[in-house]
Amino acid sequence: MKTALVCGAGGFIGSHLVKRLKIEGYWVRGVDLKFPEFSPTPADDFVIGDLRDPAFCRSIIDRRFDEVYQLAADMGGAGYVFTGEHDADIMHNSALINLNILDACYKRNVKRIFYSSSACMYPAYNQMDPTNPKTAEHTAYPADPDSEYGWEKLFSERLYLAYHRNYGLEVRIARYHNIFGPEGTWIGGREKAPAALSRKIALAKLRQLPYIEIWGDGLQTRSFLYIDECIEGTIRLTRSDFTGPVNIGSEEMVTINQLVQLIADIAGVQIEVRHIAGPVGVRGRNSDNTLIQEKLGWKPSEPLRRGMEVTYHWIEDQVRAAIAAGKL
Numbered sequence: 001m002k003t004a005l006v007c008g009a010g011g012f013i014g015s016h017l018v019k020r021l022k023i024e025g026y027w028v029r030g031v032d033l034k035f036p037e038f039s040p041t042p043a044d045d046f047v048i049g050d051l052r053d054p055a056f057c058r059s060i061i062d063r064r065f066d067e068v069y070q071l072a073a074d075m076g077g078a079g080y081v082f083t084g085e086h087d088a089d090i091m092h093n094s095a096l097i098n099l100n101i102l103d104a105c106y107k108r109n110v111k112r113i114f115y116s117s118s119a120c121m122y123p124a125y126n127q128m129d130p131t132n133p134k135t136a137e138h139t140a141y142p143a144d145p146d147s148e149y150g151w152e153k154l155f156s157e158r159l160y161l162a163y164h165r166n167y168g169l170e171v172r173i174a175r176y177h178n179i180f181g182p183e184g185t186w187i188g189g190r191e192k193a194p195a196a197l198s199r200k201i202a203l204a205k206l207r208q209l210p211y212i213e214i215w216g217d218g219l220q221t222r223s224f225l226y227i228d229e230c231i232e233g234t235i236r237l238t239r240s241d242f243t244g245p246v247n248i249g250s251e252e253m254v255t256i257n258q259l260v261q262l263i264a265d266i267a268g269v270q271i272e273v274r275h276i277a278g279p280v281g282v283r284g285r286n287s288d289n290t291l292i293q294e295k296l297g298w299k300p301s302e303p304l305r306r307g308m309e310v311t312y313h314w315i316e317d318q319v320r321a322a323i324a325a326g327k328l
C-alpha cells in the first residue's frame, strides 16, 4: 500500500487532498494544528501538532513516505496578508515549517515532496495592468512580490530547489492561483475573495439587505481555480518527472465586479455594490498555463461558473445555519 503524508491536512486544500488520496487507496497521515473544520477527516492517522517544532516534524516523518505534500502555512486572504499586521508571523512561521519538514524528509530519506507556493511570489511590477498581467514562470526574477507572504514563498521555493540540487530530493513545486471551493474558510478574516463575496451576497439575500460593500474599485482582475482541479494538478505534478515551479491556476480572468455579478446571478438576487477602502493586492493577475500544458499535457479547464455554483450554495447554507444559531 502506498503511503502519503499531508502537512496542513486540517486546512482547506489539505483536507480535500486527504479525501482524494484515500479514494486512491493510499495510507494517509494528516498533520495540522487543528482537525478539518467542516467534515471528519478520512486520514488513517491524524496528528495534531506544531510543525514549527523540529522534534515534532521528525516524529511524524517516521517512515519513508512515498509522497509528502507540504501545504501547511500561516496564511489567509487579502485581509490577513496585505494589511502588514501579520508579516512577522507569516514569515517566521511558514519558513520554520518548511525548514523543519525538508530537513526531516532528508534525514528519513523521503524522496518525493510537493510544495505549495503561491502566485503571490510574482513581481508586483508585472501586475500593474489589469488587462495584461504576466505570470509566466520565468518572469519571477528580478523578484518583487507585493507581500511578505510572497517573499516567504519565494525563499521556500529556493530552499526546496536547494535540497533537490544538493541532496537529491524529488521536489515538486506548484504556484497556486486563488483556489476556492466548499469547506474553505468563509468568515473570520482569513477568507479569500470568492468566499467573502459569497458570504456578503448570501447575507444580503437572507437578510434582504439593499447593498454589499467590497474593497477597492472592483476593477482589479484575478482568476480563480476550483478545488477539484487544484487537487488534480497537484497529484499530476507530484507524480510527474517535472520539478517546477509551475502555475496551477485558471486562465479565466475576471474583474472582482464581474465575480460579484456572477455570484449574485447564481444567488438569484440583484444587488447594489458600494466600493470602500480596503486591502486589494495587485491590479491584475491571471494564470499563464503554457508551461503546465507543455510539461504535464494537462491544464485546468473547468469554467469558473461551475465551481462558483457549488461554492456559493455551500456558503449560503453556512450563512443560513449561522443566522439560525444566532452567530451572524
Ligand code: NAD
Pocket: 007, 008, 009, 010, 011, 012, 013, 014, 031, 032, 033, 034, 049, 050, 051, 052, 070, 071, 072, 073, 074, 075, 076, 093, 097, 116, 117, 118, 119, 175, 176, 177, 178, 179, 180, 185, 192
Ligand atoms: P489553510 O490555511 O486552509 O491551510 C493551511 C493549514 O496549515 C491550516 O489548517 C493551518 O492550521 C496549518 N498550519 C499553519 N501553521 C501550522 C503549524 N505551525 N503546524 C501545523 N499546521 C499548521 O490554507 P489552504 O488554502 O489550504 O492553503 C494550503 C497551502 O496552499 C498553503 O501553503 C498556501 O500558502 C498555499 N496557497 C493557497 C492558495 C489558496 O488560494 N488557497 C493560493 C496560493 C497558495
